[in-house]
Amino acid sequence: DPSSQSHDEL
């Protein structure tokens, strides 16, 4: 789940 990586891109 991408949101678990807390949106690390800018």
Place this chain on the structure above:
Amino acid sequence: MNIFRFFGDLSHLASIFILIHKITTTRSCRGISFKTQALYVTVFVTRYLDLFTSYVSLYNTVMKIFFIASSCYILYLMRVRYRPTNDPSIDTFRLEYLVGPCVVLALIFNYGYNPTELLWSFSIFLESVAILPQLFMLQRTGEAETITTHYLAALGAYRALYIPNWIYRYFSEGYVDPISVTAGLVQTGLYLDFFYVYFTKVLQGQKFELPA
């Protein structure tokens, strides 16, 4: 962090510095769409709300603050300091056509029904089309100052570099963010026409002019 993303972010920073340089040295914001710049403020503010809730890295935090601050500064330059040089009569793209669909898309495609995730998703969709008022203005006037085209090229390069970044991340981390990738591909696609003219004319030393 990989090299594509790093250079993408540098390109994004460069685009902002080029834009501020253009406005302050020519003392004019002619040729720049206020609507596009206002959309970028909206994009950054809605996406970077997580500054207060989650910490990724010092790099990440500094960049977020920079993007919010610099985009607000550009609005100040356009609206206050160099206001007389801003011509709203050619900046006519209807914002509701962009914002409305982005709200709907964010409600359908998101990673969680909470304000932070919905605003994040909204900001991704909005960023993908935020350049349209600027490109529309370019299309209408049919020409642009060379420095303005460098600004757009740097902004487009930032988006283009995020694509190999996602490919790299898929193979190295198994990381895929379908919302970012889909919106990012659309966003990069919008620059294709511009890039064609930029490479065939501006980089050959000619003025940016669209065929009549």
